[in-house]
Amino acid sequence: MPPSEFQHLVQKFTDDSITATELQQLRQWVLEDRDADMQEAAIEAILHHSHPAGHMPADKVAMFSYILEEANRRTAATSGAVVVSVKRWWAAAAAAVLLLGTGLYFLTRPKPAATVAQHSVHPILPGREGAILTLADGSRLVLDSLQNGVITRQGRADVRLQHGQLLYTHNGAAAALPAYNTMTTPRGRQFRVMLPDGTAVWLNAASSLHYPVVFPEGERSVTVTGEAYFEVAPDPRRPFTVKTDNGAVIEVLGTSFNVNAYTDETALRTTLLQGKIRVKAAAGNSILQPGEQAVITQTVTVNTHANTAQAVAWKNGIFNFQHATLEEVMRQIARWYDVEVVYEKNIPAITFGGEMGRDLELKDVLEFLQGSGVHFKLSGRKLIVMP
Structure with a gap:
């Protein structure tokens, strides 16, 4: 790729005018180029051209940090050397806009934070x-x-x-x-x-x-536990059915939707992005339109203005903590980092918000969350939450 074309794509990437095709070209260029100097120049350009690290939108942070990690892995595989330490460079960018409690913080550079007490020589890496x-x-x-x-x-x-x-x-x-x-x-x-x-x-x-x-012939049926995102192939002759452990059934013809059926969550949530689905449960039945979410507890409640981006954030490499309680945040962290979460005392009544990349080390995530006033201690793979 000529330098002028690369600069043009960088500019479009940072001012949000890049098309899907151009984004793929930029991604492929970074992944396939074998010149370490050129790769590092690309990283520098993205980080410092137009968008300071902390002002880059979270979806771009997740996408490009993935690109950089892939570039590092490929370079390490061929030369034994790593181009750049991506995780530290992107620690601030991955928390570009983070709502902590009732305060709004724009993190334009790594913010001084209390160090997470850690009794382990090995960092806890993301999933x-x-x-x-x-x-x-x-x-x-x-x-x-x-x-x-x-x-x-x-x-x-x-x-x-x-x-x-x-x-x-x-x-x-x-x-x-x-x-x-x-x-x-x-x-x-x-x-x-x-x-x-x-x-x-x-x-x-x-x-x-x-x-x-x-x-x-005549049917398509699967059973899911935990969380899954489906893009169902249309087939009017064979409706697609998703069953869950709590007895809820989701019937579709061809659509995109997310199912959160973790047994440790307070409710089963089905969020529809495209198409139409019918949610059937002992508590009742509902038909969802795009942008709606069914919440199943003792009853079935339909949220007609669901945050669909939050529902599928995990699939796109992002933690979305918008209006999430401390318990909800800790459950996500426990699953992704494979740690046991223990509360030293009563669970603090804290509500978070905003987004962070799921590619950070656990310590980096916790250091940002400590801005809410809650503190953490790591002992092996046990994460202790302290008020």
Whole structure:
């Protein structure tokens, strides 16, 4: 890419006028270029051109910090050297606008904060891609450790791993008894699967998806625990159904929606981005339109002005803490960083807001959260919350 074209894309990136195609060009340029000096120049340009680090929108922070991490990994793999320490450079940017309690803070540079007490020599890193696939015969495959390519055959489907996604394709074998697989993401892991009908599913940490390797005629049904985002392939002849552990059922024809069904949350939440879904539960039934969220407890309540960006922030590499209590924030952190959260005394009544990148070390996240007046102590993988 000529330097002039690169500068043009940088300018469009920072003034929010870049198109999806141009964003992909910029991403590919950074990922594929092997010149360490040029990569570092790109990083400097993005950080300091137009947008100071702390003023960069959070969605761009998450996207470009991912790009930089990929560039580092590729450079380290080929030369054994790392171009730049990304996490520290982006610590301020990832908390560009952070609401703490009732105060609004614009963090334009790393803000002095009380150091998190830590009794561990190893930093606690953020989660990453990874999952465990349980096959029809009960055997398990750890997807983190496998290479791209066909990893197993399940009945009439070949199962292929391709760049962090699991794909199911018909292999032409004769019809057999229905076979089911289960994808499970431990704490600190997330993964994506493309189901045999073309439906894409993203699984958040500490979640699972149970599904047939080939959908039978006339129906498409899966079961989810934890949290998942679905982009359902349209098929009017075969409605798509999502079942949850608490008995709630979501029926769709072709749509995009998020299901938060963690058992430690106060309610099951289904948020619709596109299309139309019907939510059926013992407490009642509701039909959702785009932008609405069903909240299922003892009753079914529909929020007609849901924060859809918050519902799918995890999928886009962001923590969205808007109007979140301390307990809600800590549950997200516990799942993503695989830590045990313990409260030293009563749980402080604190409400947070704003966004942070999910690619930061735990210590960096906690240092920013301490601005609310709550403090933390790390002992191994135990996170102690102190008032």
